[in-house]
Amino acid sequence: MLSLSLIGIGCGDPEQLTLAAVRAINAADLILIPRKGADKSDLADLRRTICAEVLTHQRTRIAEFDLPVRDSARDDYRKRVDDWHDAIAAAWSREIANRLGGEGRVALLIWGDPSLYDSSLRIARRLDPLPAIDVIPGVTSIQALCAAHALPLNDIGEPFLVTTGRRLRDGGWPPGVDTVVVMLDGGAAFQSLAPEGLQIWWGAYLGMPNQIIMSGDLADVGARIVAARQQARDAHGWIMDCYILKRRS
Structure with missing residues (x-):
């Protein structure tokens, strides 16, 4: 068999x-x-x-x-x-x-x-x-990302959504949730969102020796994440990353 x-x-x-x-x-x-x-x-x-x-x-x-x-x-x-x-x-x-x-x-x-x-x-x-x-x-990479940032994924009693960069870019912020996990994002789809009121926790090469993490208000760190992401891709020839977005209530 x-x-x-x-x-x-x-x-x-x-x-x-x-x-x-x-x-x-x-x-x-x-x-x-x-x-x-x-x-x-x-x-x-x-x-x-x-x-x-x-x-x-x-x-x-x-x-x-x-x-x-x-x-x-x-x-x-x-x-x-x-x-x-x-x-x-x-x-x-x-x-x-x-x-x-x-x-x-x-x-x-x-x-x-x-x-x-x-x-x-x-x-x-x-x-x-x-x-x-x-x-x-x-x-999972989500568990590794939350651990790297010492971040609880969900707010108390609240749902979250796991989606892709393609869906976030094409459909915008999903209705009914304030926390979104984004995977399989080939092009930093968070740039398609209005950054005001959003926080991001981002990580690349999670669990590997070359792990990179960044977090903060999207308006403040979004451009830095895009630059760091491109620099890492150029250095390694590939990148595997994911991130969590939260709307401040």
């Missing part, structure tokens, strides 16, 4: 691994490490570091493979993503078949947590043949 473990590994700090994650890593016959190009080699390096620190079973094999690149030319965003997920599932299936065959336990180390703005579960359900799937939860 073939099984697949999607193991949440937190945001880059090996100390964020749960005991369940360590056990699942050591139970795997094959660990797949995706490569996302030279600009994002840090992500593969951290997965290698985690394996080197916690993997104790010599029988476990580690295999690296190149992820397909998403087509950015077409206008239909959802269709682009759907086709990309199909291509990734085909790459996973190919690597599993070539390296493990039809039985054994495969593991993928998932950045953050497989449940939140991560498509690993959707991709896993497209595998052919379809394996038995289990999920090991991990520390």
Whole structure:
């Protein structure tokens, strides 16, 4: 029987691994490490570091493979993503078949947590043949961001909303909430909002040695965050960030 473990590994700090994650890593016959190009080699390096620190079973094999690149030319965003997920599932299936065959336990180390703005579960359900799937939860970037700023996410008795940069930019401030968490923001979408009365808590490379955090009134720190974000992207070739916005009552 073939099984697949999607193991949440937190945001880059090996100390964020749960005991369940360590056990699942050591139970795997094959660990797949995706490569996302030279600009994002840090992500593969951290997965290698985690394996080197916690993997104790010599029988476990580690295999690296190149992820397909998403087509950015077409206008239909959802269709682009759907086709990309199909291509990734085909790459996973190919690597599993070539390296493990039809039985054994495969593991993928998932950045953050497989449940939140991560498509690993959707991709896993497209595998052919379809394996038995289990999920090991991990520390999310939202948890890491709140911890870095020593910030409680919700106000007492109040809701919050988790959304994307695209949705914030296209739709503006969501109705009915005073706290918004923004992820998958490729272009600092907070710049599309009137900054008066808004506070921001921002972080990039959370849990990694090069972590950056900034906070304050959006009108005061927004431009500095944009500059720091661009400088970090230029230095590393990629950036992974998220932020919390709150309206002052």
